[in-house]
Amino acid sequence: MISLTVNGAQHELDVAPEMPLLWVLRDELGLTGPKFGCGVAQCGCCTVHVGNQAVRSCSVPVGSVAGQRITTIEALGSPDALHPLQQAWIDEQVPQCGYCQPGQLMAISGLLHKNPHPTSDDLAAAISNICRCGTYDRIRTAVARATSSAANQS
Amino acid sequence: MISRSDFVRLSAALAGGMVLEFGVNGCSNRSSAVSAPKTVFQPSQWLVVRPDETVTIIINKSEMGQGVATGLPTIVADELDVPFERTSVQFAPAAPEYVDPLFKAQLTAGSRAIHAMWMPLRIAGATARAMLVSAAAQKWSVAPSTLRTSAGYVIDPASNRRASYGSLVADAAALPAPKNVPLKHPSQFTLIGRHNKRSDTLAKVTGSAKFGIDQRVPGMKFATVLHPPVFGSTIRSFDASKAKQVKGVTEVVQLPDNMGIAVVANNTWAAFQGRLALTVAYDNGPLAHTSSDDLYARFRRLAVSKAGAKVALVRGNVDATHGTVVTGTFESPFVAHAAMEPMNATAAVTADGVEIWAPTQGQTLTQASAAKIAGVPLEKVKVHTTYLGGAFGRRCYADFTNEAVALSKAINAPVQVIWPREEDLQHDYYKPLALNQIRGVLDANGDLVAVDHTVVMDSIMTDLLGPPPNGIDVISLSAVLDTQYAVRNYRVRYINPKTGVPAGFLREPGANANVFAVESFMDDAAHVAGKEPAAFRLRLLSGAPRAANVIRTVVGRADKAAAGTAHGLAYANWDGTDCATIAEVSMSGQTVRVHRVWVVADCGTIVNPAIVEQQLAGATNYGLSMALMSKITLKNGAVAENNFYDFNVLRLKDAPRIDVHAVKSDAPPNGIGEAATAPVIAAVGNAIFALTGKRVRRLPFSDGLALA
Numbered sequence: 001m002i003s004l005t006v007n008g009a010q011h012e013l014d015v016a017p018e019m020p021l022l023w024v025l026r027d028e029l030g031l032t033g034p035k036f037g038c039g040v041a042q043c044g045c046c047t048v049h050v051g052n053q054a055v056r057s058c059s060v061p062v063g064s065v066a067g068q069r070i071t072t073i074e075a076l077g078s079p080d081a082l083h084p085l086q087q088a089w090i091d092e093q094v095p096q097c098g099y100c101q102p103g104q105l106m107a108i109s110g111l112l113h114k115n116p117h118p119t120s121d122d123l124a125a126a127i128s129n130i131c132r133c134g135t136y137d138r139i140r141t142a143v144a145r146a147t148s149s150a151a152n153q154s
Numbered sequence: 155m156i157s158r159s160d161f162v163r164l165s166a167a168l169a170g171g172m173v174l175e176f177g178v179n180g181c182s183n184r185s186s187a188v189s190a191p192k193t194v195f196q197p198s199q200w201l202v203v204r205p206d207e208t209v210t211i212i213i214n215k216s217e218m219g220q221g222v223a224t225g226l227p228t229i230v231a232d233e234l235d236v237p238f239e240r241t242s243v244q245f246a247p248a249a250p251e252y253v254d255p256l257f258k259a260q261l262t263a264g265s266r267a268i269h270a271m272w273m274p275l276r277i278a279g280a281t282a283r284a285m286l287v288s289a290a291a292q293k294w295s296v297a298p299s300t301l302r303t304s305a306g307y308v309i310d311p312a313s314n315r316r317a318s319y320g321s322l323v324a325d326a327a328a329l330p331a332p333k334n335v336p337l338k339h340p341s342q343f344t345l346i347g348r349h350n351k352r353s354d355t356l357a358k359v360t361g362s363a364k365f366g367i368d369q370r371v372p373g374m375k376f377a378t379v380l381h382p383p384v385f386g387s388t389i390r391s392f393d394a395s396k397a398k399q400v401k402g403v404t405e406v407v408q409l410p411d412n413m414g415i416a417v418v419a420n421n422t423w424a425a426f427q428g429r430l431a432l433t434v435a436y437d438n439g440p441l442a443h444t445s446s447d448d449l450y451a452r453f454r455r456l457a458v459s460k461a462g463a464k465v466a467l468v469r470g471n472v473d474a475t476h477g478t479v480v481t482g483t484f485e486s487p488f489v490a491h492a493a494m495e496p497m498n499a500t501a502a503v504t505a506d507g508v509e510i511w512a513p514t515q516g517q518t519l520t521q522a523s524a525a526k527i528a529g530v531p532l533e534k535v536k537v538h539t540t541y542l543g544g545a546f547g548r549r550c551y552a553d554f555t556n557e558a559v560a561l562s563k564a565i566n567a568p569v570q571v572i573w574p575r576e577e578d579l580q581h582d583y584y585k586p587l588a589l590n591q592i593r594g595v596l597d598a599n600g601d602l603v604a605v606d607h608t609v610v611m612d613s614i615m616t617d618l619l620g621p622p623p624n625g626i627d628v629i630s631l632s633a634v635l636d637t638q639y640a641v642r643n644y645r646v647r648y649i650n651p652k653t654g655v656p657a658g659f660l661r662e663p664g665a666n667a668n669v670f671a672v673e674s675f676m677d678d679a680a681h682v683a684g685k686e687p688a689a690f691r692l693r694l695l696s697g698a699p700r701a702a703n704v705i706r707t708v709v710g711r712a713d714k715a716a717a718g719t720a721h722g723l724a725y726a727n728w729d730g731t732d733c734a735t736i737a738e739v740s741m742s743g744q745t746v747r748v749h750r751v752w753v754v755a756d757c758g759t760i761v762n763p764a765i766v767e768q769q770l771a772g773a774t775n776y777g778l779s780m781a782l783m784s785k786i787t788l789k790n791g792a793v794a795e796n797n798f799y800d801f802n803v804l805r806l807k808d809a810p811r812i813d814v815h816a817v818k819s820d821a822p823p824n825g826i827g828e829a830a831t832a833p834v835i836a837a838v839g840n841a842i843f844a845l846t847g848k849r850v851r852r853l854p855f856s857d858g859l860a861l862a
Contacts, residue, residue, distance in 0.1 A: 016401060019423050027376060027421035032368035033361025035543070037494050038575045039426070042798035045494055073361035086359040093351065093764050096772055097219030098358030099365060099494040099543030124807035130798060132494050132544045133219045134775025135768075136809035 002066045006031065007075035017063025021055075022046040024062045025072060033073035033102045037130070044129030045099065047106040048072045054110025073102035076109060085109050088146035096133035104129050108143055117147050195323040197285055197331055199251045200278040201230055207306055207320040209234065209241045214252040214260055215267040216245070216515050217354065218493075218542035218549070219772070220827045221765035222267045224353045226275060228761050229268075232345040233279025233338060235303040236319065243353070248521035248537035260517035263550050263659060264729065265825020268761055272823050280335045288332075289325035290317045340759070340820055350764045354541070366513030366540045369500040371568040375404065378425040378572055379557055380432055381414040381581045384791035385655050386439030388412050397428035406432070409560045410527075413553075416561045422572055429574070441654050441791035446587060449653055449788065450485055453589035453610040456649050457483065463608065463647040466626045467635055470643030475604035478596040480679045484671035485852040487785035489585040490795075491660055492803060495543020496578040501558035502568035507534030508559060513542035515549040519618075523552040524559045546776070547659035550618055551583055579801050580793040583658025584786055586612040586630070590671030595643075600683030601693055604643035607634055607672075612657035613650050614664055625650060632664030633672060633832065638701045638727045639694040655788060661776055662728055662831035670781075670853060673724035673836030677843060687723045687840065700756045701725065701732045703817060708734040708754040711815060719749060722840030728829035731757045735774065735833035738810070739841035744859045746782060748810045748838060753830050755814075758821035766826050770814040773830035779804040781835040783854050802856075 004011045006029060015024055020039075025031045025048070034057055037045030041059035048057045049071040077083035082090070085105050095101045104127070111118060111126050118126065120140055131139070195203040202210040211230050217223040227241045246252040252260055256270040283303055290308035291298040294315060302309050307316045340346075357363035382389055394406035397417055402424025407416045417428035456462070499512040501524070508528045514520050514537070521535045528535070542549060558571040573581070588611035595604035613627040622628065626648050628635055634646050660666065680690035688709050695702045705725050715721045718740050725734040733755040740747050753770045760766050783802035787794040795801040816826070839850050842859075852858035 019421075023421055023423035027423070030370065031361075032364070032370075035365070035494070036367060036422070036496065036572070038798050040575075040797050040799065043494065043575075077360070079356065079360060082359070089359045090355050093355060093768065095219075095352070095355055095358040096221070096768055097217075097494065097542060097544045098354065098363050099541075101358050102361045105359060127806050130494065130803055130805060132492060132546070132776065132779075132803065133768075134772040134778075134804065134809070136775060136804070136806045137771055137812050138768075139806065 002062055004062065004066060004070060005068070006070045007072060013062070015062060018061045021048070021057040021060040021062045021065060021070070025057060031072050031074055035099055035102060037100065042130070043100070044107055045103040047103040047110070047129065049106060049110055052110065052113040054107045073106055076105060083109060084146040085143070088142040092138050092142035092145060094135050094138045094142050096135055100129060100131045104131065104139060112147065118143065193324065195282070195327045197282045197326070198278045200275060201234070201282060203282065203286070203319055203323055203326070205320045205323050207240055207318055209236050210244055211241055212244050212246045214246040214254060215271065216262040216539050216542050216545070218262065218515065218545035220267070220769060221352055221762060222262070224351070225268050225761045225765060226271055227353070228345050228349050229272060229275040230279040232343050233276045234283045236306045238345055238349055240306060245539035248517040248535065253518065259519070261550060262515040263547065265731070265827040265829070268823045269825055276337050277335065280337050281331055284332050284335045285326045285329050286319050286322050288329055289322040293317070293325060346761050347759065347763065349762055352765065363541050365495050365543045366500065366511065367495055367498045367543070367572060369511040369540060369570060371500060371502055371511070374500065374568040374570055375418050375565065376420065376422045376425050376572070377416050377418045377561055377569050378422070378429050378574060379409070379414040379416050379577065380429050380434065381577055382412065382436050383580060384436065384438045385441050386791070387436045387442065389415065390435040390437045392435065393433040396431040396433070400424055400428045400431055403428040405565055407561060407564045409557060409564070413557050413560060416557065416571065418561070418565055418569065426574055438791065444788060444791055446487060446788045449587050449651070450589070453587070453651060454483070456610050456651060457589055457591040457608050460608065460647065460649070463649045464624065464626050465645065466631055466648045467644065467646040470604070472604045472606045472643045472645045475595045475643045477598065477603060478682060480594045480596065480675070480682050482592050482671070482675045482678055482849070483851060484590045484674060486588045486667035486670060487853060488587045488655065488788065489660060489780055489784050490579045490582040490786050490801060491546045491548035492579060492801060493544030493546055493548055496573045496575055497548070497554040498570060498572040499555040499558035500568065500570040501555070501562040503528050503559060503563040507536070509536045509538065510555055510559065511538045511540055512555045513540050513545070513549055514555060515542070515545050516552065519552045520555045523556050527556055527559045528563055546661045547663065548582060550659055575797045579786065579795055579797065583617055583656045585660040585663070585666060586614065586655070586657040587653070588667040590668060592671060592675045594675060594679050596679060596683050600685055602639070602641055602679055605641045606645045608647040608649065609634055609668065610649045610651055611664070611667065612653055612655065614657050614659060617656055617658055629659070629664045631668070633668045633726050636727065637672070638698040639691070640697050641694060661773065662828040665726060665728060665832040666777065666780060666835065669724065669726040669832035670835045670839065673726065673833065674839050674849065674851070677722070677840040678849060691725060701727060704732045704734040704754045704756050707815065707817065708736050708752050711754065711813060712736045712752040716749065720841045720844035722837040722842070722844055724833040724836035724840060726829070726833045728825065728832070730824045731755055731826060731829040733829040733833050735830065735837045737834055737837035737841050739838055739845060741842065741845055744856070746838065746842060746855050746859070748778060748782070750811045750813070751834060751837070752813045753815070753834070754817065755826065755829055756817040756819060757824045757826040757829070758819050759823040760816055761823060763816065766816045767814045769826045770816065770830045771812045773828060774812055774834045775804050775809055777831040777834040778808070778810070778838070780853060781838045781855055782808065783856055785854055785857065
């Protein structure tokens with residue numbers, strides 16, 4: 001049995017320790033926010049947080065994160081209290097098809113833990129998530145909006 | 155001559171034939187359509203007004219990022235005069251009353267959603283509004299013409315009475331639907347051109363939006379499929395013993411019709427592991443020794459010999475026109491769609507029929523194909539459309555839904571079939587490998603007076619719609635047959651090389667190869683003529699004012715090229731939408747960097763300005779992937795690329811700042827989802843030429859520069 005804390009809820013799971021975290025979340029726990037895009041940690045659609053660290057869950061064996069605090073897009077914010085990035089994504093109308101956006105939001109919110117005010121270059125260096133709809137320009141604008149308004153509030 | 159409007163009629167004929175073939179008879183639709191109890195007002199198949207003041211709008215187009223789930227209800231809500239916030243959308247079931255008036259099928263393709271549904275949805279909204287007005291007029295014993303509507307109310311200005319739409323539902327439902335209801339004058343629009351938000355954003359930033367892959371059905375199994383890697387090959391035998399030893403794998407099934415071998419499991423990962431553990435022997439077909447380089451060589455020979463060439467268009471006399479000759483031969487690789495959501499579908503085949511949950515662009519084809527596979531009548535197949543995690547043309551096809559249906563039938567259980575990314579890249583209907591050979595003649599004034607253009611490219615339409623009439627594929631000739639340039643002497647020849655590699659519709663199909671060639675050639679010709687690229691084009695566009703306008707506008711909007719960069723311009727018309735693009739490019743060594751892009755398009759009336767801007771920027775970035783890095787390589791009959799580590803696409807670090815502008819217009823709305831894809835490819839090539847003097851003639855430029 002593997003013990004996993006996901007979005008604050010504890011689960012005891014009878015799964016192989018080498019099973020990727022993504023498929024445990026999606027197929028065992030029914031959390032479909034993290035998406036499958038490549039299976040080889042290339043596209044970032046599956047990004048979740050382990051602690052405050054953004055990881056590509058398609059390539060993280062569930063056994064390696066047993067006992068750690070996992071957060072998925074479902075718990076990044078709530079409809080009543082959106083994460084500043086989620087609000088900025090709405091204000092800047094970022095998503096098109098939307099499939100990659102949970103991963104984009106988890107990757108960038110993970111970056112903000114380390115670097116609360118990333119420059120455009122910081123963002124380009126740190127975020128390699130793929131968006132085939134090509135929302136990159138709006139992502140940059142939305143991140144700037146979120147990080148500057150967070151700065152204003154603090 | 156065959157035009158793109160012929161294509162529309164052609165696809166209508168083909169798709170219509172398909173509907174008939176599978177029997178509309180007995181498909182009495184209301185049962186399969188969105189049914190509504192009598193306490194609501196459903197004046198047509200397109201909307202339901204409820205007593206609680208909400209309006210459900212049923213849309214027959216798939217939401218794949220292009221914004222139809224916002225744009226289409228905006229049209230209804232505006233004519234109906236309801237606040238947009240009170241509307242919600244449902245995706246239509248596959249049913250005859252939801253076929254598109256242009257395609258005569260339920261198909262979200264060709265950037266036609268707003269264009270095709272503009273009038274039907276305006277009429278639907280206006281008719282419903284007229285009936286609500288009549289209901290109020292009867293109640294108040296006044297003439298309907300004395301009443302007006304606003305924000306979901308019928309208002310009697312004379313008496314200051316008002317009745318909410320919800321309160322009129324029962325009375326309106328009892329009235330006959332009037333014909334020829336007047337529509338709003340554009341000056342009366344309250345939402346069209348103004349409503350500037352998408353409806354699906356909250357769901358898409360909180361993870362609650364449901365895509366095909368997110369579908370869950372009670373008792374559902376998870377499965378994947380191994381397809382024969384070499385195109386045209388068949389499975390001779392296979393050994394599933396190791397696959398069956400993978401924990402969680404429950405069954406291994408060979409699907410009919412050479413679809414592949416399905417591995418069924420209790421979770422997706424187990425299915426994927428089982429697929430990797432399969433041992434399969436194949437009988438390889440004629441493509442087993444063919445590679446992309448062989449095809450390029452063969453295409454070059456064909457372009458010279460003109461063997462099998464069909465003359466698609468002749469104007470004037472190209473052969474008798476003499477002057478300064480400019481020539482160019484341009485090559486484009488296969489490209490995969492690579493939508494972020496890999497191919498998947500969920501199906502349940504039971505004694506009652508078939509249910510399919512799928513991210514599909516083509517409900518009519520999905521339904522018809524499933525009926526055939528399951529051996530049930532058409533009306534026994536229910537198609538539920540989910541959100542689509544990108545599509546770009548790939549999900550017009552029914553291969554991925556067919557597999558889920560065949561597998562559910564075989565294992566007698568609901569099942570979700572998901573392709574790993576490798577299958578998604580290696581079993582696509584690709585943007586076909588293409589060669590464009592262009593020979594132009596400049597007169598003494600430097601005007602382009604003749605163009606002789608040969609396109610060697612597989613037929614794009616065949617796999618979806620059947621072979622083209624007269625052997626001339628108007629999609630493969632996009633932006634060549636329907637060029638806006640008034641060149642006096644003009645000839646187009648088409649050679650269909652029938653490579654055997656699946657070819658299909660990919661964002662701005664045909665044009666995404668042809669515009670690279672045409673606009674690179676135009677740049678070369680302008681250079682030889684000693685003219686500015688914009689001025690040279692404008693000389694040929696005096697009869698196309700909207701085309702001339704987007705070129706002038708983009709030139710006006712672009713800043714001066716920053717130090718160390720150069721600008722390239724390109725223009726194209728995509729089925730009525732004019733688009734001009736300027737790219738700002740620098741190079742270090744062989745590495746091309748695109749810093750900024752300016753895009754101007756004229757798509758007629760704009761329903762949602764924010765979505766139009768999204769589409770122009772998105773299509774630009776999609777085109778930039780093709781310009782800079784994306785290619786699928788055929789090697790011994792199979793695709794050499796595997797995943798995003800060797801099939802390269804644009805990422806944030808590569809993405810330019812994009813300035814987009816849509817021209818204000820009262821013309822009927824036209825497509826916007828594709829038009830900006832092709833021009834940016836040539837614009838980057840033209841910027842490279844401006845910067846280096848090198849003309850790059852092969853895509854992607856990462857390859858082409860090595861050859862230049």
